[in-house]
Amino acid sequence: MTRPLRVAMIGYGFMGAAHSVGWRQAPRMFDLPREIEMAVVVGRNPDAVASAAAKWGWAESATDWREIVGRDDIDIVDIVTPGESHAEIAIAALDAGKHVLCEKPLANTVAEAEAMAEAAARARVRGIRSMVGFTYRRVPAVTLLRDMIAEGAVGTVQQVRAAYRQDWLVDPETPLAWRLQKEQAGSGALGDIGAHIIDMTQFVTGLGVERVSGTIDTIVKERPLPADGSMGLSNGAGAAEKGAVTVDDVAIFTGRLANGALASFEATRFATGRKNALTIEVSGDRGALAFDLEDLNSLRFYDRTAPEGRQGFTQILVTESQHPYVSAWWPAGHLLGYEHGFSHQVVDLVNAIADGSDPHSSFDEGLCVQRVLDAVERSSAAESAWTRVGAPIPAL
Amino acid sequence: MTRPLRVAMIGYGFMGAAHSVGWRQAPRMFDLPREIEMAVVVGRNPDAVASAAAKWGWAESATDWREIVGRDDIDIVDIVTPGESHAEIAIAALDAGKHVLCEKPLANTVAEAEAMAEAAARARVRGIRSMVGFTYRRVPAVTLLRDMIAEGAVGTVQQVRAAYRQDWLVDPETPLAWRLQKEQAGSGALGDIGAHIIDMTQFVTGLGVERVSGTIDTIVKERPLPADGSMGLSNGAGAAEKGAVTVDDVAIFTGRLANGALASFEATRFATGRKNALTIEVSGDRGALAFDLEDLNSLRFYDRTAPEGRQGFTQILVTESQHPYVSAWWPAGHLLGYEHGFSHQVVDLVNAIADGSDPHSSFDEGLCVQRVLDAVERSSAAESAWTRVGAPIPAL
Amino acid sequence: MTRPLRVAMIGYGFMGAAHSVGWRQAPRMFDLPREIEMAVVVGRNPDAVASAAAKWGWAESATDWREIVGRDDIDIVDIVTPGESHAEIAIAALDAGKHVLCEKPLANTVAEAEAMAEAAARARVRGIRSMVGFTYRRVPAVTLLRDMIAEGAVGTVQQVRAAYRQDWLVDPETPLAWRLQKEQAGSGALGDIGAHIIDMTQFVTGLGVERVSGTIDTIVKERPLPADGSMGLSNGAGAAEKGAVTVDDVAIFTGRLANGALASFEATRFATGRKNALTIEVSGDRGALAFDLEDLNSLRFYDRTAPEGRQGFTQILVTESQHPYVSAWWPAGHLLGYEHGFSHQVVDLVNAIADGSDPHSSFDEGLCVQRVLDAVERSSAAESAWTRVGAPIPAL
Amino acid sequence: MTRPLRVAMIGYGFMGAAHSVGWRQAPRMFDLPREIEMAVVVGRNPDAVASAAAKWGWAESATDWREIVGRDDIDIVDIVTPGESHAEIAIAALDAGKHVLCEKPLANTVAEAEAMAEAAARARVRGIRSMVGFTYRRVPAVTLLRDMIAEGAVGTVQQVRAAYRQDWLVDPETPLAWRLQKEQAGSGALGDIGAHIIDMTQFVTGLGVERVSGTIDTIVKERPLPADGSMGLSNGAGAAEKGAVTVDDVAIFTGRLANGALASFEATRFATGRKNALTIEVSGDRGALAFDLEDLNSLRFYDRTAPEGRQGFTQILVTESQHPYVSAWWPAGHLLGYEHGFSHQVVDLVNAIADGSDPHSSFDEGLCVQRVLDAVERSSAAESAWTRVGAPIPAL
Incomplete structure (x- = not known):
């Protein structure tokens, strides 16, 4: 087995709680081909995000998503912020070579969604995966x-x-x-x-x-x-x-x-x-x-x-x-x-x-x-x- | 108690069966202010309508609705024909002073329905009642x-x-x-x-x-x-x-x-x-x-x-x-x-x-x-x- | 088609109402091999039973079930009285050659029920039918x-x-x-x-x-x-x-x-x-x-x-x-x-x-x-x- | 906040999976007064229990429940073995001053259950808690x-x-x-x-x-x-x-x-x-x-x-x-x-x-x-x- 996949979650509202359960439970109930590490959760308010990290079991918390997205030790970026910031974060993460899971709806406008789909297409040829969180499919x-x-x-x-x-x-x-x-x-x-x-x-x-x-x-x-x-x-x-x-x-x-x-x-x-x-x-x-x-x-x-x-x-x-x-x-x-x-x-x-x-x-x-x-x-x-x-x- | 209300039903398809049950059962289960007589059922095919009369318990059968609508001994005309004939029958019956129960939809066109509503209004001032059979209301x-x-x-x-x-x-x-x-x-x-x-x-x-x-x-x-x-x-x-x-x-x-x-x-x-x-x-x-x-x-x-x-x-x-x-x-x-x-x-x-x-x-x-x-x-x-x-x- | 089957119903409580619906509706909805006549309903109180007859559509009312059970023009006796009287009426009716429909439970005691089953067996050889009203079977x-x-x-x-x-x-x-x-x-x-x-x-x-x-x-x-x-x-x-x-x-x-x-x-x-x-x-x-x-x-x-x-x-x-x-x-x-x-x-x-x-x-x-x-x-x-x-x- | 409560789970079948979810999720979703550590899971087969520990997130695995129950750093013993061993383990754990959660049924016989209830009573006066896992109550x-x-x-x-x-x-x-x-x-x-x-x-x-x-x-x-x-x-x-x-x-x-x-x-x-x-x-x-x-x-x-x-x-x-x-x-x-x-x-x-x-x-x-x-x-x-x-x- 190769090294664990390290995850950064951007956002920590209701969807952050639900995604945290997913990251925590999946490796414990399913036989996954890679281990998961809940590495860092990111939010604007340093105290609140630190408290979320502690509660939900993320190793670290941080306030600057750009810095996290740029870190070499992060493999997956999980975006659970409101829709208006999806495009910017997802495109940056994909371009930085991170696999991206993005909450639905993909964006607030068609133009943003188109830019995101293009970024995903660019990333795909480099072996980078992307997924929209239409969870009910599952x-x-x-x-x-x-x-x-x-x-x-x-x-x-x-x-x-x-x-x-x-x-x-x-x-x-x-x-x-x-x-x-x-x-x-x-x-x-x-x-x-x-x-x-x-x-x-x-x-x-x-x-x-x-x-x-x-x-x-x-x-x-x-x-x-x-x-x-x-x-x-x-x-x-x-x-x-x-x-x-x-x-x-x-x-x-x-x-x-x-x-x-x-x-x-x-x-x-x-x-x-x-x-x-x-x-x-x-x-x-x-x-x-x-x-x-x-x-x-x-x-x-x-x-x-x-x-x-x-x-x-x-x-x-x-x-x-x-x-x-x-x-x-x-x-x-x-x-x-x-x-x-x-x-x-x-x-x-x-x-x-x-x-x-x-x-x-x-x-x-x-x-x-x-x-x-x-x-x-x-x-x-x-x-x-x-x-x-x-x-x-x-x-x- | 005054004399029974005598009913003529025009038509004898599926709705004829259902209306017949209504006329037959209502006086036996409810305390009605007037008695009901299932007087005559009308249809084009004399053998078929006679057979329907016998089966459903109508005293007579007939083939000419105009004659029946004109008869003095009929109080209520119940119309269960297809929609295209509703207007003609209902208007004739109302104008002849018969109370009318007409299956839904009232008519096939707005113009017909308007004429029927006018006939009902004319009849109402003479004490004649009309009702459309939107049975599910009941x-x-x-x-x-x-x-x-x-x-x-x-x-x-x-x-x-x-x-x-x-x-x-x-x-x-x-x-x-x-x-x-x-x-x-x-x-x-x-x-x-x-x-x-x-x-x-x-x-x-x-x-x-x-x-x-x-x-x-x-x-x-x-x-x-x-x-x-x-x-x-x-x-x-x-x-x-x-x-x-x-x-x-x-x-x-x-x-x-x-x-x-x-x-x-x-x-x-x-x-x-x-x-x-x-x-x-x-x-x-x-x-x-x-x-x-x-x-x-x-x-x-x-x-x-x-x-x-x-x-x-x-x-x-x-x-x-x-x-x-x-x-x-x-x-x-x-x-x-x-x-x-x-x-x-x-x-x-x-x-x-x-x-x-x-x-x-x-x-x-x-x-x-x-x-x-x-x-x-x-x-x-x-x-x-x-x-x-x-x-x-x-x-x- | 032979002459109608003439029915006498003994009793006129809640079950009398339900049985009356059965006698009234069955010939109107199903193709029966024999016609039915709702001939007479029997009860102790003459006014009440007359009123039930009028409401439910029985041709006559009467107060003495023995007389009715003995009448030649009755073919079927339908018993809807309380259980204590089932045995006496049913046995008399069967022995008089009437087909019997008897409400459930068949009787109040095993001994009564045994006597009734014996009467039914005796009647069967004479072509007389009997049925207990376990209606939910149907x-x-x-x-x-x-x-x-x-x-x-x-x-x-x-x-x-x-x-x-x-x-x-x-x-x-x-x-x-x-x-x-x-x-x-x-x-x-x-x-x-x-x-x-x-x-x-x-x-x-x-x-x-x-x-x-x-x-x-x-x-x-x-x-x-x-x-x-x-x-x-x-x-x-x-x-x-x-x-x-x-x-x-x-x-x-x-x-x-x-x-x-x-x-x-x-x-x-x-x-x-x-x-x-x-x-x-x-x-x-x-x-x-x-x-x-x-x-x-x-x-x-x-x-x-x-x-x-x-x-x-x-x-x-x-x-x-x-x-x-x-x-x-x-x-x-x-x-x-x-x-x-x-x-x-x-x-x-x-x-x-x-x-x-x-x-x-x-x-x-x-x-x-x-x-x-x-x-x-x-x-x-x-x-x-x-x-x-x-x-x-x-x-x- | 005092130091974490350290849990040892004895057994690792279907109930072990379910209890592990409980220990893992409760502190992440609820505000608990004490932290939880999933310290050790115990079973007879060393490889199988080590694999269960890895999968479910227990820090250690072990094969001798008596040794574990005797360890000072264990606060809670969670028993998910078949019923025949409940009494022995639970009584030992309670007498060793461990809080005990025991799967239902409490025991296989009344005599065992009585001994366990007595052990729980003895422990209670020393501030030790016990609970039977009738989970559906919750x-x-x-x-x-x-x-x-x-x-x-x-x-x-x-x-x-x-x-x-x-x-x-x-x-x-x-x-x-x-x-x-x-x-x-x-x-x-x-x-x-x-x-x-x-x-x-x-x-x-x-x-x-x-x-x-x-x-x-x-x-x-x-x-x-x-x-x-x-x-x-x-x-x-x-x-x-x-x-x-x-x-x-x-x-x-x-x-x-x-x-x-x-x-x-x-x-x-x-x-x-x-x-x-x-x-x-x-x-x-x-x-x-x-x-x-x-x-x-x-x-x-x-x-x-x-x-x-x-x-x-x-x-x-x-x-x-x-x-x-x-x-x-x-x-x-x-x-x-x-x-x-x-x-x-x-x-x-x-x-x-x-x-x-x-x-x-x-x-x-x-x-x-x-x-x-x-x-x-x-x-x-x-x-x-x-x-x-x-x-x-x-x-x-």
């Missing part, structure tokens, strides 16, 4: 869904329904936060959770979204300013004065897939009672497959080729050793949770680095999602008229 | 859903999702039938099942759909001609030659409700494994309500005003004596089925006739649905751009 | 469950779980009613709802219960006497004085089936929130089948012979034309309800009368259930020790 | 279930149903393994999975099981000897020769709780299609609570005090920051899995050590479960007659 039931479609379980895809429903903006009195202001957040529900369902649709069907017709909207257009001026999300009380919400809080759109099938999408913060309900259902002429992230260990399969009178949706509990990633974990019927996908992401990246192969989801795939997001915004601005995604879709 | 769980919204259970409606999913066209080898040809059927999935979800959305929220952006599509554009030339739906085998499908088989659209909320709609014949899955979910700032016709005895309610940490979707089994229509049937936990709504429709119509009140759903409401259907078709033809429904929405 | 999903086991879908039966859970005695303040006093009711939860799950287990597996170990208990041993002295079930308020509950309100027992498999049973009025939850799950070496009466249109099937990694419980929506009884009703996905089983019971009885065959469930099968109930009581009295059912089990 | 939904009962959510407990259903012995051709032979395994389904549901019932209700009536059985009494003679569980093929299964593979029993309520239990390996289905439902006069380990993030609550007509089972998704243990993990709607309970166990043990308090579940509670298991075996041997558990139940 929920075992989702990987199985993709595999079963590839095996022909649904036949020709004729319709797709995908939704990502949350409810944390349902209350009109929830105060304004930075996430609800365009200059900082870039996008609202569309870019944050809509990106996931676009990617998942393309991933599981292997079909690109070529045209879209959609509407993005801001259901609650004004919200109380935070009483304490903090603009964080969790502050309970709002002041009497109100400010404008400048990002979308719901996006509803329809896409035309490469084979002509229609896919419907909904990304919303207003689905009262739905906490993290990413759902997808793929209908084909031989069967259907359905998944719900709030029941993530199950995959539902309808087989039209089963005998008449015996057909129905079969709830496959995706916890058996035959299922993707599962044999490294627990016996059948022992459930996996949200964070397991982060370990699987590490497994696939480390295997790809060792193999010299390109892991999905590539920066090209991340760019492709970005172009769909952009087309949805353009369609919405054009009275929801059908709009071309506007660039050749890479073979998926 | 599934107890749907009525309860409406009542709970009216009581404030969800607060301000912020988003609605409605879908009607079937799968009987999934197989591209299913032969062409008259229902798939525009000249006979008028419309495809949109008019047939899309009408239900538009009506249900307006009914339960009390909010009209004012603008729409949508796409209607024909997923399978050519199908084998029937081997036996019959153009009926159930013929198994297709010939080698193919013909064009000239109606839509899927409709996906978004509506703007009168209060600004967005409602998403899907009507499809391509939801593999979904047989008759009408679903609706209404999200508001105080709660949410969800219904699924394939689980029609349940209503799911999320109460945001419940204590934190104790919230969740409550599955109300709508089989208790407190629930709408249920006390006439069975004890708690004893399920109702599809056809019970047809009895409830009879109950409400007969009570309205006795009371001298107007029952929902009125012809105005049916017209309103027709206008939304028309706007969806216009939007689809205009690249799915947002389109006004185009006439004042009646107060619901 | 819920399409239950019939399908039985058919699939017979086809080998679960392989060798290795374990059965059956429960019937209700909650109407959960509140200790619910007043004492006649149903809670042994001299009138005979038995509590065991005889009333336990009988259903014993019968269903034997019916679907084809295996008799040969030995039992069980406990019957009275969870709430004293209840307020009814404030109005009525002893009916629905009176709201109780008096300060209390009386003893003298029947069981819960029964938990285990049975040994003829092939050695274990079956567990629970019949209870204390399953808070469960209204009418009859559930059964049959596990075998090739698969499993599960049913829940509160979701009566579904059957769940686990197929161990399906490919590894693709197994799971398939929810078959039992509403397709291939399913038992369904083709007479509605298209796929249109649900049936509680009362449809009563129509199916009529269909099977009338077909058997026309065919000259014996319908299930026979009086022998009803007797067999009675013997199991009796053995459970004896086991409970013997500290729950294993107890023989005590007579040869008839071939099922 | 699934957030189970802890919430207990908390809600304590708050009165179900009122007086009137009935409990608990089952643990697996299916890995369904196939009669599954070869004989050491786990199916009494001399090595001690017990079958009863001791392995029955122990969990006894403990959970007592834990959530706070009521001890005082008497039992039950049956343990061996459904498949002979199985093929393993072709390779290995007696491990996963060997595919069996030889032609058969051997006797000498432990139970199903246990069905009823318990009488301290307040008189009945609890029914089923532990089985023959529930075809049920992989790890621990279910419990507690019914009371004010409500009911239900849990299913195959859907472990949900708790279902029926509130009889809710308004009439609005009652139903509420599915609480137990992923909110108000729920037990959850605030250390992810946002609402992000699911937890099987292994999270092992972290929670570490959290509670470490907090107890720091506080000087006794954590549940105590060795007394483990002993209590052992006595119930023993009583079930005695009842089964006595024709299932009701049998006293046989010692005062400790206040829970």
